[in-house]
Amino acid sequence: MNTTEDNGVRSGTLYEEVAARVTRLIDEGTFQPGDRLSSVRKLSQQLRVSISTVMEAYRVLEDRGLIEARPQSGYYVRLARQDVPAEPAVSHPSPIPTAVRISDFHGMLMRDIGDPKLLHLGAAIPNPELLPIGKLSRTIAAVTRRHGVLSVAYNGPLGAEALRVQIARRALSAGCTLAPDQILTTCGSQEAISLALRAVCSPGDTVAIESPIYYGILQCIEQLGLRALEIPTSPRTGISLEALRYALDENKVSACVVVSNFSNPLGGCMPDDHKRQLAEMLAEREIPLIEDDIYGDLGFADERPKTCKAFDRDGWVILCSSYSKTLAPGYRVGWAAPGRFLDKMTRLKLTSSLACASPTQLAVADFLANGGYDHHLRKTRKVYARQVQLMGQAVGRAFPAGSCVTRPEGGYVLWVECPPRVDSLKLYEWALTAGVTIAPGPLFSAKQKYRNCIRLNAAFWSDDVERAIMRLGQTADAMGK
Amino acid sequence: MNTTEDNGVRSGTLYEEVAARVTRLIDEGTFQPGDRLSSVRKLSQQLRVSISTVMEAYRVLEDRGLIEARPQSGYYVRLARQDVPAEPAVSHPSPIPTAVRISDFHGMLMRDIGDPKLLHLGAAIPNPELLPIGKLSRTIAAVTRRHGVLSVAYNGPLGAEALRVQIARRALSAGCTLAPDQILTTCGSQEAISLALRAVCSPGDTVAIESPIYYGILQCIEQLGLRALEIPTSPRTGISLEALRYALDENKVSACVVVSNFSNPLGGCMPDDHKRQLAEMLAEREIPLIEDDIYGDLGFADERPKTCKAFDRDGWVILCSSYSKTLAPGYRVGWAAPGRFLDKMTRLKLTSSLACASPTQLAVADFLANGGYDHHLRKTRKVYARQVQLMGQAVGRAFPAGSCVTRPEGGYVLWVECPPRVDSLKLYEWALTAGVTIAPGPLFSAKQKYRNCIRLNAAFWSDDVERAIMRLGQTADAMGK
Known part of the structure; x- marks a missing residue:
């Protein structure tokens, strides 16, 4: 690639070259689906092209559906088409105020989190491996001693x-x-x-x-x-x-x-x-x-x-x-x-x-x-970002055609909208027998809508979790067929 | 004293002898006001008289107002007459249900307990010196480490x-x-x-x-x-x-x-x-x-x-x-x-x-x-029993004639009923300027009755507390005169 910036006549070619280069980096796995690409400034320095050239290249790649811009964050490699279901649309709840009557799933989910035999994809608990357990224990010992x-x-x-x-x-x-x-x-x-x-x-x-x-x-x-x-x-x-x-x-x-x-x-x-x-x-x-x-x-x-x-x-x-x-x-x-x-x-x-x-x-x-709370946060966010992406991909592979999944830019929960024939309450019951908890959609609505939706906790990720997602998806797929 | 039990004819004299002996023990300070006397069984063994003789002796002393029986507990030396005001009578609140409206003393009392310069006779906080602070600190350190x-x-x-x-x-x-x-x-x-x-x-x-x-x-x-x-x-x-x-x-x-x-x-x-x-x-x-x-x-x-x-x-x-x-x-x-x-x-x-x-x-x-919670309780109860008694006596000495004070058999709060002219809200304000908190009576009633009453926390006892009670009593005495 020509690394010196040229005049306007050649810039049309230049940004295409940059775009091609980035495409290859993605195809070869240097940047994987969900990864953040180099910032515009950094890439312009690395490739010694102008900032506007890089921006133009990224815009082209965005149009091609290869990357996506996230506000205040940068450009990311989009999840591969075959892996990623569509995003759910804006919700359409009832416009009438409702007395809330939801069954006692809350207590069940809280009770279940105490069970070490279960895979916890239901309640939105954080991953204990990402909590500073030892440091907190030493801290609570020190402060109670010090403060008397x-x-x-x-x-x-x-x-x-x-x-x-x-x-x-x-x-x-x-x-x-x-x-x-x-x-x-x-x-x-x-x-x-x-x-x-x-x-x-x-x-x-x-x-x-x-x-x-x-x-x-x-x-x-x-x-x-x-x-x-x-x-x-x-x-x-x-x-x-x-x-x-x-x-x-x-x-x-x-x-x-x-x-x-x-x-x-x-x-x-x-x-x-x-x-x-x-x-x-x-x-x-x-x-x-x-x-x-x-x-x-x-x-x-x-x-x-x-x-x-x-x-x-x-x-x-x-x-x-x-x-x-x-x-x-x-x-x-x-x-x-x-x-x-x-x-x-x-x-x-x-x-x-x-x-x-x-x-x-x-x-x-x-x-x-x-x-070192900030350091702790940086580490934690990185893991959750990766797991949210991996679980989203797994949902894409496992769940029935027509399912949608959210693309959160923080936190660690995913919302999966299945085809209408899928009953999340039945899926919850099935999952529990298989040693997995999920949060069924009706819990999240006063009118118990979202019967075909589930919330998944992506704070945990492992081969077991991936297999659980696969089986959940297959079970959902078999429903109503 | 004749220490061998005699027949019915002489027992009339015997129990009087026992009563006289106990009276002397009290007069000489072997048993002080508020102290528990030897149990009936123990005294009968010590004096080698029958249980019924000791019981008769205690009954005589009770009639004379020198000692008092406490249910399930035993006999106690009564507080000396000059020290102990009467007990308050049964309360006579309004028989009509009331919407509760009490001012925000609760928050003030809670705020004040954080101030180390105050003597805390208001909120019913326990005495920190009687709490197992070091042991709890070591325990919380051990359990957080152990339980991960x-x-x-x-x-x-x-x-x-x-x-x-x-x-x-x-x-x-x-x-x-x-x-x-x-x-x-x-x-x-x-x-x-x-x-x-x-x-x-x-x-x-x-x-x-x-x-x-x-x-x-x-x-x-x-x-x-x-x-x-x-x-x-x-x-x-x-x-x-x-x-x-x-x-x-x-x-x-x-x-x-x-x-x-x-x-x-x-x-x-x-x-x-x-x-x-x-x-x-x-x-x-x-x-x-x-x-x-x-x-x-x-x-x-x-x-x-x-x-x-x-x-x-x-x-x-x-x-x-x-x-x-x-x-x-x-x-x-x-x-x-x-x-x-x-x-x-x-x-x-x-x-x-x-x-x-x-x-x-x-x-x-x-x-x-x-x-060792039980051991801790025994130690704690003993201190509170003594302090409740001492504070009751101090109230008797300090507060205006006609004041009444409770004789609790547990806990560590005292309820003082002053003559009607005493305004506990004004007393609260005066006390605060003197570095002491008290709980004014109207706090304890939906109808804000008990304006002439205060609650005192006897968990703390020291010369400073005794002086504070004295000044409180004098201030109450001066009210409305």
């Missing part, structure tokens, strides 16, 4: 200050300027969401939610006697703002709940502009936005996505998160930045659980300050 | 099995036969009570409660939109069964809440027969009884009191407790034995906090199994 009385005493109403300081510092990278005293620590993100819903809703009220949505949120809505209004949601960009606006015009809505970054189960990440619009739309109407950012630290791109809270001017956004997906689910260290609802949520916290466990709060605070 | 993945993983819905096994074993001494799978672990007793109220009541329902009652329960009732029906309560024997029966006939009541052993704030311990009657009365009417036994392990007598749950035949009693008062408030290790409401409370738990912190559950389980 503090380690056995009640935390104050907001929780351990050392922890809130660390949370406030890290919130900067999510676009939030928070003071430690604006943060209420909670028993995981689940308690944060539960307290938030109790703070802003009364029984009978309607809550607008993504659809599908994490069943833990849905069951909380059910148990508080609230009604769920499911809003169409894109597996790429999250809740549909147009549909939400329409729904708000038609219904009296007391709160809106979204998982803004790498939503569970769809995996979508709301673009910044959507986040801003959502925050503004709700603040204008004085409707609180409950934002669950529990997967926000697990994006596959280098840059950590912002939160809707970053665009919150008047305290209408209640940001909820935890370290359950990145450090230790069992430590139950979560938090909320409740904005104008801080006092109310704090009072509710006092009577619902009084305080959080001190040793685990102190341990996480110490880990965040000194434990 | 388990220490960072989610607990199942009911909580760590090792902990539930220990709880079930210990429940035997409270008269309960529980299986580990009938126990739901919670984030302290507070979460247990909150989940219990949510499981059995709907907003607007009426809950029958002791009066005065712990403000954490009262605020929980408020926040769940329930109404409180305050029932007259004796500082000795707890809730009045007659008054409760009458109230149940007049009102539709959805639940009843009692602190059956060493109630907070009155310190009363329901006699076994009352417990049985209460359990039966409510079961007949199919009204759930929420029983808080958080102080049950802290009785001053040798024998651990039973719970109402011991008399529960059909699962209508929801027993709640925790290790917050005996081991580590900040570990947040509590539990419920919810009887017929187990499934419902477990589902509520999943969406309100999902699970409890694993490391603290494993540490408490290990401490209960191997840490």
Whole structure:
């Protein structure tokens, strides 16, 4: 290849040459499906061509369906056509608020995670091999020894200050300027969401939610006697703002709940502009936005996505998160930045659980300050990115023709939409007999839609998992035939 | 003294001789006010007189007001007349259910406990010097190392099995036969009570409660939109069964809440027969009884009191407790034995906090199994018994004439009823400026009664505390004069 940049006359040839070179790198496996390609700047340096030439080459390859651009991330090799089913379309839930009635799969999934004989593709638990177990154990030993009385005493109403300081510092990278005293620590993100819903809703009220949505949120809505209004949601960009606006015009809505970054189960990440619009739309109407950012630290791109809270001017956004997906689910260290609802949520916290466990709060605070959390995240995200891709490919090979699978850019869950004849509840039962858990689709909808969908946890990957996906796919394929 | 037992003719003299001897032992300080006297059997052996002679002697001394019998415990030297104010009478709350509205003292008391410059006579925190801090720190270090993945993983819905096994074993001494799978672990007793109220009541329902009652329960009732029906309560024997029966006939009541052993704030311990009657009365009417036994392990007598749950035949009693008062408030290790409401409370738990912190559950389980919990309790109870007595005496010396103080037989809180002119809210404010916290009476009533009462925490005792009591008493005395 001619490595000196030429004038405009030859650049037409040049970008084709670059494109051909990249194509060969992909064909030969230097870059594999799902891998991120060299950045435009880097490739232009490596090949000594101009940046615009590389951009043109990448655009050509994108048109040919060989690579894809991901916002704020770069260019990636697309999954090979034969391996990758289509993405699911934007959801179309019912526009009528519903009293939530979902069966007790939640408890079953939680019970099953204690069973070491099962392959856990159901509950969205992180892979223990990616958790800093030894380091946390040494940390909790050190902090309880060092803090003495503090380690056995009640935390104050907001929780351990050392922890809130660390949370406030890290919130900067999510676009939030928070003071430690604006943060209420909670028993995981689940308690944060539960307290938030109790703070802003009364029984009978309607809550607008993504659809599908994490069943833990849905069951909380059910148990508080609230009604769920499911809003169409894109597996790429999250809740549909147009549909939400329409729904708000038609219904009296007391709160809106979204998982803004790498939503569970769809995996979508709301673009910044959507986040801003959502925050503004709700603040204008004085409707609180409950934002669950529990997967926000697990994006596959280098840059950590912002939160809707970053665009919150008047305290209408209640940001909820935890370290359950990145450090230790069992430590139950979560938090909320409740904005104008801080006092109310704090009072509710006092009577619902009084305080959080001190040793685990102190341990996480110490880990965040000194434990190399960022390094840990980089390692973890890389593994999950790879496994999400591998599992997506496996689904493509195994599941019946016409199945779709999401392409999340963070987190570790996949949403698989099978042909309508597939019954995910039956598939769940079959899988359990085969030693595998999956999360059936109806769990994720107040109206128990998505009967032909399942959520898979890609935090685990091994030959066993791959074989399980294969058998799941074959079983799904045999259904209704 | 003639040490050989004589016939009936002389026994009249004999028991007087024994009584005179015991009186001298008391006068000379061998047995001090509040001390337990030798048991009847032991004294009969020591003095070589018959058991009936000693019993007669003790009865005489009891009549003279020098000693007092405590059920299941023995005979004690009474507090000297000049030191000990009278006991408060049975409470007389309003017979009309009330929407609860109490100001945010709860949060203030919780905030204040983090301030090392204050003397903590307000919130009912245990004395850290009596908590096994070093042993717990070594235990949590050992269990997180030993259990590895388990220490960072989610607990199942009911909580760590090792902990539930220990709880079930210990429940035997409270008269309960529980299986580990009938126990739901919670984030302290507070979460247990909150989940219990949510499981059995709907907003607007009426809950029958002791009066005065712990403000954490009262605020929980408020926040769940329930109404409180305050029932007259004796500082000795707890809730009045007659008054409760009458109230149940007049009102539709959805639940009843009692602190059956060493109630907070009155310190009363329901006699076994009352417990049985209460359990039966409510079961007949199919009204759930929420029983808080958080102080049950802290009785001053040798024998651990039973719970109402011991008399529960059909699962209508929801027993709640925790290790917050005996081991580590900040570990947040509590539990419920919810009887017929187990499934419902477990589902509520999943969406309100999902699970409890694993490391603290494993540490408490290990401490209960191997840490010498019973030995620890014996030591702790002895100190609290002494301090409760000393603080009661100090109150007697310091507070205005006409003040009353409770004589709890367990736990570590005292309830002081001052003359009507004393305003406990003003006393609270004055005390805070003097570096002391107290809990003002209106906190303990839905109708904000007990304005002239305060609750004092006797877990702490020192010259500073004694001086604080003196100044509190003087300030109270000066009020309204």
